[in-house]
Amino acid sequence: MTLECINPNDLPIPEMYTQVVVATGSKLVFVSGQQPEDIHGKLVGHGDFAVQARLAFGNLGRALAAAGARPEQVCKITIYIVDYKRDEHVPIIEEAQIELFGDHKPANVVVGIAVMSPGYLIEVDAIAVIDHTAVG
Template structure:
């Protein structure tokens, strides 16, 4: 089994705290673990302050960048977890629309959505982590 720890330069640099992507290769499969993606650009600037739709869009964009950094795509995601700060039922439509744009294919990943009191940094409204699996 091989493990690769990756911090794509197009994503915020958190390498002092964690790796953005961890790839585990075993036999003919590789499992890709994606750290929680948020609405921060590569310069650690918040995108879409107070705007859930803009933050969701940026977080899903960052998720796709993380996937692409190891040759994966949304279709390879098998599990996704979405954390929404101070979740309200009306947030489901906003997040759901952005989710469907990011995952337009028929077979959607297993999914958990959680309302949380706070996220790691002030101003963040959403965080998305995922697991993907690919053949080697």
């Protein structure tokens, strides 16, 4: 699997993501939105965005692993945030994202939404590309 990360010269270079990711491989992995829930489907961190962000990204990592994908094979993520406030939420998202992805910067989009299930503040989904031989 190969990901070519491109930041075109005529676009700003973002800190936490890549403007364009070109993926080549033999298998696509689509991960549904991961929420800040424990193994029993119970919300964790009611009202605490940082706790919820860490768990949502952690659950994303577990979902990827179940498909035989690694975080560095993710080409795109979408982050949904209730009542998005850039100055408040971005540093917390960055910390949770670095915890899962390290230096890898998949393309991403942050979507501010009005409501989710009561108490839920964040959800993250992903698309990864892996080689067929990488699936175990």
